[in-house]
Amino acid sequence: xxxxxxxxxxxxxxxxxxxxxxxxxxxxxxxxxxxxxxxxxxxxxxxxxxxxxxxxxxxxxxxxxxxxxxxxxxxxxxxxxxxxxxxxxxxxxxxxxxxxxxxxxxxxxxxxxxxxxxxxxxxxxxxxxxxxxxxxxxxxxxxxxxxxxxxxxxxxxxxxxxxxxxxxxxxxxxxxxxxxxxxxxxxxxxxxxxxxxxxxxxxxxxxxxxxxxxxxxxxxxxxxxxxxxxxxxxxxxxxxxxxxxxxxxxxxxxxxxxxxxxxxxxxxxxxxxxxxxxxxxxxxxxxxxxxxxxxxxxxxxxxxxxxxxxxxxxxxxxxxxxxxxxxxxxxxx
Amino acid sequence: xxxxxxxxxxxxxxxxxxxxxxxxxxxxxxxxxxxxxxxxxxxxxxxxxxxxxxxxxxxxxxxxxxxxxxxxxxxxxxxxxxxxxxxxxxxxxxxxxxxxxxxxxxxxxxxxxxxxxxxxxxxxxxxxxxxxxxxxxxxxxxxxxxxxxxxxxxxxxxxxxxxxxxxxxxxxxxxxxxxxxxxxxxxxxxxxxxxxxxxxxxxxxxxxxxxxxxxxxxxxxxxxxxxxxxxxxxxxxxxxxxxxxxxxxxxxxxxxxxxxxxxxxxxxxxxxxxxxxxxxxxxxxxxxxxxxxxxxxxxxxxxxxxxxxxxxxxxxxxxxxxxxxxxxxxxxx
Numbered sequence: 001x002x003x004x005x006x007x008x009x010x011x012x013x014x015x016x017x018x019x020x021x022x023x024x025x026x027x028x029x030x031x032x033x034x035x036x037x038x039x040x041x042x043x044x045x046x047x048x049x050x051x052x053x054x055x056x057x058x059x060x061x062x063x064x065x066x067x068x069x070x071x072x073x074x075x076x077x078x079x080x081x082x083x084x085x086x087x088x089x090x091x092x093x094x095x096x097x098x099x100x101x102x103x104x105x106x107x108x109x110x111x112x113x114x115x116x117x118x119x120x121x122x123x124x125x126x127x128x129x130x131x132x133x134x135x136x137x138x139x140x141x142x143x144x145x146x147x148x149x150x151x152x153x154x155x156x157x158x159x160x161x162x163x164x165x166x167x168x169x170x171x172x173x174x175x176x177x178x179x180x181x182x183x184x185x186x187x188x189x190x191x192x193x194x195x196x197x198x199x200x201x202x203x204x205x206x207x208x209x210x211x212x213x214x215x216x217x218x219x220x221x222x223x224x225x226x227x228x229x230x231x232x233x234x235x236x237x238x239x240x241x242x243x244x245x246x247x248x249x250x251x252x253x254x255x256x257x258x259x260x261x262x263x264x265x266x267x268x269x270x271x272x273x274x275x276x277x278x279x280x281x282x283x284x285x286x287x288x289x290x291x292x293x294x295x296x297x298x299x300x301x302x303x304x305x306x307x308x309x310x311x312x313x314x315x316x317x318x319x320x321x322x323x324x325x326x327x328x329x330x331x332x333x
Numbered sequence: 334x335x336x337x338x339x340x341x342x343x344x345x346x347x348x349x350x351x352x353x354x355x356x357x358x359x360x361x362x363x364x365x366x367x368x369x370x371x372x373x374x375x376x377x378x379x380x381x382x383x384x385x386x387x388x389x390x391x392x393x394x395x396x397x398x399x400x401x402x403x404x405x406x407x408x409x410x411x412x413x414x415x416x417x418x419x420x421x422x423x424x425x426x427x428x429x430x431x432x433x434x435x436x437x438x439x440x441x442x443x444x445x446x447x448x449x450x451x452x453x454x455x456x457x458x459x460x461x462x463x464x465x466x467x468x469x470x471x472x473x474x475x476x477x478x479x480x481x482x483x484x485x486x487x488x489x490x491x492x493x494x495x496x497x498x499x500x501x502x503x504x505x506x507x508x509x510x511x512x513x514x515x516x517x518x519x520x521x522x523x524x525x526x527x528x529x530x531x532x533x534x535x536x537x538x539x540x541x542x543x544x545x546x547x548x549x550x551x552x553x554x555x556x557x558x559x560x561x562x563x564x565x566x567x568x569x570x571x572x573x574x575x576x577x578x579x580x581x582x583x584x585x586x587x588x589x590x591x592x593x594x595x596x597x598x599x600x601x602x603x604x605x606x607x608x609x610x611x612x613x614x615x616x617x618x619x620x621x622x623x624x625x626x627x628x629x630x631x632x633x634x635x636x637x638x639x640x641x642x643x644x645x646x647x648x649x650x651x652x653x654x655x656x657x658x659x660x661x662x663x664x665x666x
Contacts, residue, residue: 063445071410072610080404084431093445096429098417112396112426117450254614277405278609281587283616 004045013041017140063093064304065118067109069101069126069150073247074275075293076124079148082297083122090305092119101220103128110134114141120304122297124150127189127220144307144314148300149291151193157314158307160300162324164194167289168201170326171243171271174287176209178269178332180241183213184232186249190217198245198273214239218249225249229256233268241332244272254282269332273324285329292322337378346374351473396426397637398451400442402434402459402483406580407608408626409457412481415630416455423638425452434553436461443467447474453637455630457483460522460553477640477647481633482624484526490647491640493633495657497527500622501534503659504576504604507620509542511602511665513574516546517565519582523550531578531606547572551582558582562589566601574665577605587615602665606657618662625655 010020015038023030023038041047064087068076080096087094095118099105106126113121114137121138123145132155138145144157151159168185175183185202189195199215206213216232218225229252232238244250250272254264262268264284271287279286299320307313343353348371355363356371374380399416401409413429420427428451432438439459446454447470454471456478465488471478477490484492501518508516518535522528532548539546549565551558562585565571577583583605587597595601597617604620612619632653640646 071404071413072407074405077405077410080431081433084433093430093442096431097426098413098429100414100417109426251611251614254611258614276611278584278587278611278615281584281591281615282611283614283618285616 004047006047009038009042009045009047012045013038018142021142061117061119062091063095063118064301065113065121066094066096067099067106067113067121067123068096069099069124071096071098074277075149075247075291078275078293079297079300082294082299083301085294086298086301086305099126101126101128103130107134110137114138114143116141118143120308121145122300122304123147125152125192126150127192127195130154130191139313139315142311142313144304144312146300146304146307146314148296149194151319153193156317158303158318158320160296160303160320160322161194162291162296163321164197165201167273167324167326168198168203168243168245169205170201171289172202172205172211172213173209174326174328174332175241175243175269175271176205176211178241178265180239180269181211182237182239183211183241183243184239185213185215186229186242186244186253187215187217188220188246188249195245202243218252222252225252226256229253230260233257233260233262238262238268240267241269242271244270244274247272247274247276250274250286250288251276254286264331265333271326271332279327280329282331284331284333287329287332288327289324290327291324295322337380339380342371342375342378342380345378346371349473351475394450394452395424396428396451397634398428398430398446398454400430400432400439400446400454400456402432402457404429404431407610408482408580408624411608411626412630412633415627415632416634418627419631419634419638432459434459434461436464440467443470447471447476449474452476453641454478455633455637456480458485458525459483460525460528463487463524472646472648475644475646477637477645479633479637479640479647481629482527484652486526489650491636491651491653493629493636493653493655494527495624495629496654497530498534500606500657500659501531501536501576501578502538503534504622505535505538505544505546506542507659507661507665508574508576508602508604509538509544511574511598513572513602514544515570515572516544516574516576517572518546518548519562519575519577519586520548520550521553521579521582528578535576551585555585558585559589562586563593566590566593566595571595572601574602575604577603577607580605580607580609583607583619583621584609587619597664598666604659604665612660613662615664617664617666620662620665621660622657623660624657628655 006020010017020038023035084094097109103126132152135155146158148160151161185199187195218228253270257264264270274288275293279288339353343350353371356368417427430442436459465485468488479491481493484494520528551561586603590597597603607621608626612621
């Protein structure tokens with residue numbers, strides 16, 4: 001007879017794996033009735049716990065994993081500083097994994113982290129991610145996950161982000177007030193919640209003031225983006241105002257304008273979501289929507305340690321919103 | 334009687350722990366004579382191998398660890414892309430640890446990585462690091478280490494870097510050719526080999542042309558650097574040419590010039606080691622010494638996999654030098 005697994009027990013009882021696991025370990029979260037039922041079947045079928053696996057789970061790694069799409073983006077490098085500040089206080093190590101915006105990478109890294117090498121996970125999903133089943137696996141293992149910045153509607157947990165809708169709205173409003181009549185919103189992904197929210201705010205403002213506008217979807221690679229933006233900016237009906245929903249697109253706009261000699265702000269006003277330290281040093285200084293990146297990283301980590309300390313996982317949606325700031329510089333004058 | 338450990342065996346035999354370990358596992362690297370001696374004593378003292386630990390070492394983690402000082406520096410984010418390209422090809426995961434330029438952090442992370450969670454290590458030492466005993470521990474565990482960029486003379490291994498001396502020399506020469514008469518070299522650390530080499534090249538050129546020069550040691554924190562640079566640039570004998578040995582100091586010079594309205598390049602010519610994508614977009618565009626960061630990361634990783642594949646560690650000094658490029662822009666016109 002082959003060894004019975006906890007998964008098979010769960011199937012036979014029509015319970016979740018985590019419920020069975022909790023029942024077997026006498027967790028206070030499980031009712032006495034369920035415990036009795038689970039233990040009876042376990043005994044009947046000769047269930048033997050996998051000691052190695054249970055050791056791994058109880059042996060705290062004192063490490064948290066951070067899964068992010070990239071680090072060339074200054075938002076993430078600042079957020080990591082916030083994360084590490086809290087982790088250091090708690091005596092935890094931080095390990096950083098990059099998905100490079102690939103869903104496959106995200107999947108593979110998530111699987112790796114299920115083996116007990118981290119006690120908890122902070123994550124910003126990749127721009128390709130639509131399916132989030134891999135996140136549910138963390139719940140099964142009782143590894144708490146907190147999402148930050150790149151959150152996803154399909155997975156219930158605590159989420160720390162910024163006021164994306166309002167930021168999009170304010171940006172469009174600012175460009176309109178500066179006299180723009182033909183706007184473009186640069187999107188990085190059709191999937192990302194934060195992109196959709198920024199876009200919704202932007203388009204609502206545009207609609208309110210009956211301004212012409214378009215949405216331009218940009219590729220992930222620099223060459224692709226350059227091509228799209230060169231086409232956009234050299235067209236006859238080129239926009240006179242651009243909102244870049246992420247930093248790398250703001251930088252790409254500057255590069256293309258530099259190449260095509262499109263003068264900012266005279267011919268084109270530019271505003272970008274960005275935490276770029278160099279924004280005031282660019283030619284011309286760039287108007288930004290600046291996220292409290294350090295604070296977002298910090299708050300997400302505080303929330304994660306709350307779960308670790310009290311030994312629970314977030315199973316309901318909860319959002320912490322920290323406001324971004326519009327910093328007006330010469331690119332929208 | 335308490336359990337005898339491999340360490341005690343090694344002490345009694347006056348051999349290294351790794352030699353004893355190899356002898357016990359019948360490694361081809363150990364002589365028959367040593368094996369006999371080790372096994373005899375092990376039997377005599379009733380040595381029992383720690384199965385859990387030996388499992389850990391033989392079970393390949395398929396992961397490499399990257400220890401770097403910071404990620405806000407664009408050199409490191411590009412180098413990581415090079416590292417990940419090779420690691421992905423080999424089916425390995427990459428985990429990134431940040432020391433934030435702290436020797437204590439470096440020490441603590443190094444200890445953590447000795448437990449078998451990584452098969453090999455790529456490292457750029459912190460600017461505080463003088464003692465490198467913690468690196469020798471990796472050798473004991475047969476975990477190969479390759480240093481890149483921030484190498485250290487005190488630890489023998491394969492090292493991948495750039496032509497630091499020549500870059501320093503060329504930078505000084507360029508500033509002198511552009512008419513500078515009073516140069517300053519901005520150093521980030523008195524300890525770092527790469528900083529010392531860049532400085533030596535710089536000072537040799539200055540000496541050759543009998544130009545006035547000084548070395549300015551900058552702090553690690555932004556506020557400290559701003560203070561030092563403000564003092565330097567508002568002094569009566571302020572330099573007319575600056576070489577920033579690392580990117581963050583180049584950016585700091587721009588920030589201070591912006592604040593004090595020192596015009597670049599008219600009053601001050603600036604050249605900086607940098608991989609900043611935005612260098613051409615700054616006001617004015619920044620002349621840089623640009624390292625082949627991606628290639629350095631790649632070569633270091635190729636060397637690490639060579640060691641992993643053939644199951645050896647680097648115990649002698651060997652250097653791979655990939656040349657940097659001087660890219661002249663308006664800041665030194």
